[in-house]
Amino acid sequence: MALATAVRPYRDFFLPSLHRRFASASVYTFGLCFVIAILIGEWDSWLWSWFPVGPTGVRALLLYIPSLLIYVLRVAQWHVGQRNTAAPWQTFWKYALRLNTLRTLAFYFFSAWFFSEIYLWSRSGYAGLGHTDLGKLHERIRLNERPLYLRTVLIILGVAQAMMHLWKDYDRIPIPVTKPKCERKDGESASNTSTPQTRDTSPSLQISQKLGIIIKQSVSTTLVMMAIGFAVYFFFLRNIVWTGWYNLSKWFTSLAKTSRPTGLAPFAGLLWRNFWASFFLVLLWEFTNTTFDIYIAQEPLKKDKPITNDSKDPNGSLLNGLRSKKEEAKNIAFWELALITDRFDDRRKTIYGELERKKAPTHKQIVDICLAEVRNISNRIDTINNLFPKKDEKERKPEIELVPRISQPLREDQIAGPGVPLGTRLQRIEAAASQIARTYSSPDNATNAGARRLIEYGDRSIHEGAQQAGSVWDEYWSKFAASPIGWFFRSCVRRTANVVINGSPYSHQSSIANAITTLTNLAVSSLKEDEYGQFNKEVPEIVRVFASAIKAIESYMQGLEVDWMDVDCLARPEAERKKVPEVEVVVERLKEGLERILRSFAEYLGPMGMTAAEIREAKELVARTERRGA
Template identity: 30%
Template sequence: MAGAPALFLNRHSSAGSVVFGSLAPCQLELMFVLPRPCSCIHVGRRYANPSFIVADFWSWFPIGPAGFRTLLIFSCGLSILILRIAHYHVGLKTTESGLQALGSSLLSPPTYETALWYSISSFLFCSIFLFSMSESSNLHWITYLSGTRARLNERPLFLACYLGVCALFQTITHYKTDIDRLDFEISKHQTRVQQKALGVLPRSFQIVLLQLPGALAQSAQQAVSALLASLFIYYFILRSSAWGWALTFLRPFYSLPKTNIVPATWPTDIYLLVRCIYAGTLMQFVWAAGNTAFSVFMVREPLKNGNPLTSESKDPNGSLLNGLKSKKLSIKSFAMWELALIARDFEVRRQAIFCDIDRKDGPMWSQVYSICMELLKQIETRVDEYGKPPPSAFAQPNPVVETKHRTTAPVRREAIFTKKGETPRLLGGVEKALDQIARTPGSSPVSELSPLAKKTWKDAKDRMLTREQQEALSPEHLRSEFGNWTTSLLRIGYIGRLFRHDFRTRIAGVVLGTPYAEPTLYTNAAQALCLLAVHSLAEDQFGNVHRDVPSIIRTLTAVIRKVEGLYQRFPLHWTDPSGTKESPEVDEILDALRTGLEQVVAQFEPYSSDLRLSLGDVRLAKEAIVKPEREAPAPKEKELVVKPKTIDEKNVEPSRNRREFKPQMEQAR
């Protein structure tokens, strides 16, 4: 039906908003990317010459060169919007570590498609920027230094390579920060004080405008970082090849030298570096504005003209069911969001759900109840399966194997090395050790020492090393030092992201599933189910809802208790340096479940006997509503190794004198 795609793609207003949000920064950039001045205008006579007034008018008039440059700059952002539409997703990535995410990204074709689109965008922006520069900037591809012989200018070549590095950095940032994710809670991140200053504008425009200053600052920071990397990459890797390719492309159009010798002088000076940062900041800002506009405008409430999105469909309930039954997580999440809004704010649509009893697959309420309960029971199933071995790991009866006759001779037990006469003692000891290792790989010659030899070794160690040195070289101390060094290494930003197993993503993957965990799908399902049950007391004419109320109460109670129990016993990984058990996604689900359960219990507790709810069910539900205080995790749950004590904390015995007289040794002698 046509209603299901409309649940996500509404949208005439959303598309226009995204386009407007991307076009506005392009118009702002025309204030900074100056048009090429006319060479016939003299600066000293700019106000006396009427031709300058005409040229200055066409420099900003939208129907002309300025409008053409606006469209070209807009195409840089449009390519990013096409990329976002192709690769958007909802939900938090629940990969175990950053190293696994990096491996999956490097093996995924969309990663290279993302890099390609950013490279195309940077190429278009580079062409526009170089075309807009004046003659004095010395940023044209061909220069004529002496006479009429053309020379390739390396300055725009470095600028082009720099913008290419910016595209590479933006691709890394794109996947590091998961820009493709649509965050349904983005509107809650802005404070009310900030939104009061922009109260005239729609809420989505307010969010975009409030995020643009931070996006501009981040763009400047990324531009500087990319410049530092470009200086190294260009001069040590790309210079010779980029110079050769540029000559190859330009030779058919200009009379350039036949040799590809790189110039002896470097093209970078302070003016070029400043222009690089200037161009990189503007280009990064176009990308940031496009990404921000898409992420904000595409997660607006599924409403149109103040009504649910499916209200204009010929079959509103059928279109809503198609969205709820969709296999695509994004469409299902938007449909569940719309159902939650209907259950909260729209009485007419609620009554339509209660009164729609003649559907092919059952009454509308029964189908909505089944879909929401299935989502909540999925959480319960995942929690129950946590910690259990996979089905393939269960012990299976060993098949009876028939004994086969030996086809080869048994392993020989005689010496491996052939003895030819008398073997020197040292060489003989080496042969004996190799022979022992070959026959018994798990043992070592030291383990075969006699008790007297071991005692002699211990006494020698006591004579040569002090007590502190022996403790410092003990396996336990070395293992502890290695663990502490590893923990310090994991606190470093980029290294820690690769190997860290965060508590947040691990428990979200267990409770909400993999590879993406979208908490709003489950919170909206719980909210819609509970609010429909509460409003059914006054709006359900056929009395179909009250029969499912006991199952709703028992299911919510069981899910809350099991998720809370998992939260308490879920261990911290030793690579997680935070040491805290925090997961906003799981906390959000628990809060929604408790709120919905509290509403249902408060409304239906007087009818508990008629609903066949026992006193135990009501008591357990009230206990689940109360939020428990979570205890701090024990250190042994987080760290596999114990931090070693310092020397001052230990009761160290006085160091022994190496020539100390020992009567026990004299007696042994």
């Protein structure tokens, strides 16, 4: 099959797809901005209070700017997979001082400030939120503290929302973990057998389903932050903010010489406006983040077809995506490949037929890339085992004998010499007497019974004191590990296993699962769709890699020790302490794929080059899982 010489890069299809989704999400967000613009406006006219062409429309456009800042932030920082570190302090150390952290704080700061200016501009007419307070006729103009309080509290809210954004990792896009397609009968369409993990509902339905959760979360966040903002402003920032704002304002307005804040009365109405301003701002942020997540996490399809179908060389563009250095594009390419092997029969058949591609046939390159993802699991486990060998391996010292032993080893106890030969009877009597004297005059017999009892009592007291001190020390550290401060330094089996099995700094679970799905679907479908019979050469290696990965994971998890600071794990039953959901998903996908391949190639694996021991071992791995499930 002749292939195009120039292959378009994967980003030419990936980025336009993201732009279309961004535009669709923006429509919903602008609709929310329009509703907020109506609610915060002055309802002095039944027409202009809602008519888009007028002050309400301008206000809606301005309100879209704070949400647009969050969209830009998300586009710049989104990633696939959860953050994987061995302990919370490592997460803080790795991510706290990065440029992304400072960018997040800056964007939320300016978003809150800009929203506060729009709100004050919309409500300052009759709400007493003007820049100055005219006071009585004989009084000089005074600086109004009420808008200053609202600005400060909303900016504090922006900083808190940025911290929540970083803490909960809002930048992560949840891409589903696919699984091999179910076996279907002849003539049954692929659309009827696709798995729930790869079939997503419409974005509008997802948004409507999450709208109630967004409103409840916004109300709770608003109430908490109102109390925190009130305390921070009046106990820490009031005089500082007032002095700075007054020194800046006196250059533009003739103000009364007041060195201290003038008060906030009436305060009840200000708190009510503070609640609605904070609620609308948090609602706008949460809605923006939710719509972005929903649309970016949509399947990489265009008009129900893979996005690379528009390329002159679709599989070549897809291979470029699989080799991309950007993890986001690489993960989306793996997802698209898994969907192609699962649903699109015509496109899947082209993978087997492209044998003239540069470097290697298309199916060979895809198999190598996918197997590399699975092999990386075993490589990470081997690296950890080499860096931190098990105790029994460290203590085991092999005995090497360079030459065979021809005599007994030398004695290490006291050895008595031959002595001088005793000639006369007197000499023999003297020798016997001296032996008796040495026996009964040894240091052990010289000590009396009381002294021996004192020594034994002292030894016993020291031993009991050491045990008591050790138990007190263990109790102290156990309480420290269970405390909020100890959580920051706590080591966790789940974290450790995720770092080793799924990789770091971000989890590769999605790409691993999609690679397993791709290999399984291609292997099983090759029996009917590989017209040239070339793919079957890859099947033995796929079986070996799957079996090796399963054994490596199970061996590592079995030898993984629970740290004494892992309070949550130690509180669970011993049989469940090493059950890590993310690791179990990977093992489940590997065993499902291995089982399907063994069932399809049961009678062909021997002639393909696999030994009887390898086939038996692979079958035992699958059979052990079936017995456990039963």
